[in-house]
Amino acid sequence: MELPFAESYRIKMIAPIKKSTREQRETWLKNAKYNLFNLKSEQVFIDLLTDSGTGAMSEQQWSAMMLGDESYAGASSYYNLKNAIKNILGFDYFLPTHQGRAAENVLFSVLVEDGDIVPGNSHFDTTKGHIEFRKAKAIDCTIDEAFNTELEYPFKGNVDIKKLEKVFAENDNKKIKFIIITITNNTSGGQPVSMENLREVSKFAKSKNVMLVIDSARFAENAYFIKTREKGYANKTIKEIVAEMYSYADVMTMSSKKDAIVNMGGFIAMNSKELFDKASVFNIMFEGFLTYGGMSGRDMNALAQGLDEGTEFETIETRIKQVEYLGNKLIDWGIPIQRPVGGHAVFLDADKILPNIPKEEFRAQTLALELYLEAGIRGVEIGAILADRDPITRENRFGGLELVRLAIPRRTYTNNHMDVVAVAIKNVFDRRHEIKRGVEILKEAPIMRHFTVELNKL
Numbered sequence: 467m468e469l470p471f472a473e474s475y476r477i478k479m480i481a482p483i484k485k486s487t488r489e490q491r492e493t494w495l496k497n498a499k500y501n502l503f504n505l506k507s508e509q510v511f512i513d514l515l516t517d518s519g520t521g522a523m524s525e526q527q528w529s530a531m532m533l534g535d536e537s538y539a540g541a542s543s544y545y546n547l548k549n550a551i552k553n554i555l556g557f558d559y560f561l562p563t564h565q566g567r568a569a570e571n572v573l574f575s576v577l578v579e580d581g582d583i584v585p586g587n588s589h590f591d592t593t594k595g596h597i598e599f600r601k602a603k604a605i606d607c608t609i610d611e612a613f614n615t616e617l618e619y620p621f622k623g624n625v626d627i628k629k630l631e632k633v634f635a636e637n638d639n640k641k642i643k644f645i646i647i648t649i650t651n652n653t654s655g656g657q658p659v660s661m662e663n664l665r666e667v668s669k670f671a672k673s674k675n676v677m678l679v680i681d682s683a684r685f686a687e688n689a690y691f692i693k694t695r696e697k698g699y700a701n702k703t704i705k706e707i708v709a710e711m712y713s714y715a716d717v718m719t720m721s722s723k724k725d726a727i728v729n730m731g732g733f734i735a736m737n738s739k740e741l742f743d744k745a746s747v748f749n750i751m752f753e754g755f756l757t758y759g760g761m762s763g764r765d766m767n768a769l770a771q772g773l774d775e776g777t778e779f780e781t782i783e784t785r786i787k788q789v790e791y792l793g794n795k796l797i798d799w800g801i802p803i804q805r806p807v808g809g810h811a812v813f814l815d816a817d818k819i820l821p822n823i824p825k826e827e828f829r830a831q832t833l834a835l836e837l838y839l840e841a842g843i844r845g846v847e848i849g850a851i852l853a854d855r856d857p858i859t860r861e862n863r864f865g866g867l868e869l870v871r872l873a874i875p876r877r878t879y880t881n882n883h884m885d886v887v888a889v890a891i892k893n894v895f896d897r898r899h900e901i902k903r904g905v906e907i908l909k910e911a912p913i914m915r916h917f918t919v920e921l922n923k924l
């Protein structure tokens with residue numbers, strides 16, 4: 467018999483989690499104004515809100531933390547991280563920040579001005595937020611295949627070069643300073659970008675004399691998909707693939723809370739000394755001195771170690787197999803999810819699961835609430851609430867995908883937890899015809915409203 471797959475680690479420390487009753491959850495949810503971000507973590511049994519900063523560090527990372535150098539300037543931890551970034555990602559310069567959006571804030575303070583255009587593949591919400599906050603426009607050039615959730619296509623994160631060309635043809639090219647590619651493409655379902663596409667976009671960017679920025683939170687998962695799906699990469703190591711990916715980029719922004727498996731941290735890395743010098747001013751102003759940015763020495767040490775082990779095949783294989791395990795169960799039961807299963811999460815297609823609810827009543831949010839009520843599982847809406855209002859018309863942006871993201875924290879839950887999640891989803895799916903009304907917005911922020919929105923259940 468062929469041996470089944472098993473995790474490439476064993477567990478050394480545990481954190482207890484508690485079940486609750488449906489009655490308790492109904493009260494808690496009402497008090498949380500039907501916004502899952504407002505729940506206390508102890509009110510959640512299985513927390514799939516995000517895989518960001520929620521992973522379990524290794525014993526090597528914990529021991530690296532003990533060696534953290536907390537010197538204000540020139541700490542050894544800074545040089546450990548600098549070396550890891552150079553060796554694994556290939557960039558000569560980097561700026562540490564406290565997390566990914568801080569990296570965006572610093573970089574965009576240099577690169578984005580009022581009226582600018584920033585084309586890319588489904589910009590992440592904080593990325594779009596930082597662009598629109600500066601009165602610039604993010605234009606989504608993701609391939610059309612990404613928007614058909616049930617179509618099996620290996621690289622649904624890819625950029626459509628024709629759409630890029632159109633953006634350049636229709637706009638003043640002086641307003642476009644860079645193209646941003648997000649790997650994996652979080653917003654469209656954790657879908658990867660192929661090496662071929664990175665190469666093409668890089669070539670295109672060079673021909674237009676603009677930079678290519680890679681928003682890199684899940685770069686290692688992207689490399690895993692290149693290795694397992696793209697011709698010519700099966701025998702390359704993840705580190706070799708990562709090195710090639712970044713050979714096409716001028717700059718990367720990183721949320722280390724994802725594939726570098728730390729609880730907090732981020733950075734910007736680049737090849738240009740000139741850009742480094744300009745961004746340094748903002749980094750000192752917003753984040754901290756150049757050799758610590760937003761991080762303590764121990765955190766930089768854990769991050770340096772995390773970049774190394776996070777780009778080992780076994781680490782990513784273990785992770786992606788768990789996400790697939792959950793996704794395949796749902797597929798077997800005929801539950802509509804984004805396919806193929808993405809790297810960090812399973813995305814439920816709320817338009818297909820709850821078509822009877824009017825779009826204006828936020829199908830994905832409604833489904834996320836039902837799942838919490840069913841079993842204390844917390845996912846997150848990736849739909850019209852997250853999409854915010856159009857900055858000019860102030861209309862809700864309906865018409866995009868209505869998904870519930872179940873993000874799986876790294877090295878945190880077992881497949882028994884995934885079994886509970888799968889059955890809870892099936893139970894909601896089986897009674898989907900009884901769910902007829904959604905939610906309405908009572909109160910919202912002008913930008914990134916999903917974090918603080920207050921809702922009423924209709």
Ligand SMILES: *Cc1c(COP(=O)(O)O)cnc(C)c1O
Nearest residue numbers: 565566567590592652681683721
């Ligand atoms: C998480 C994430 C960010 C923002 O990073 P934070 O660390 O949460 O601030 C940016 N881009 C992508 C693709 C992300 O997944």
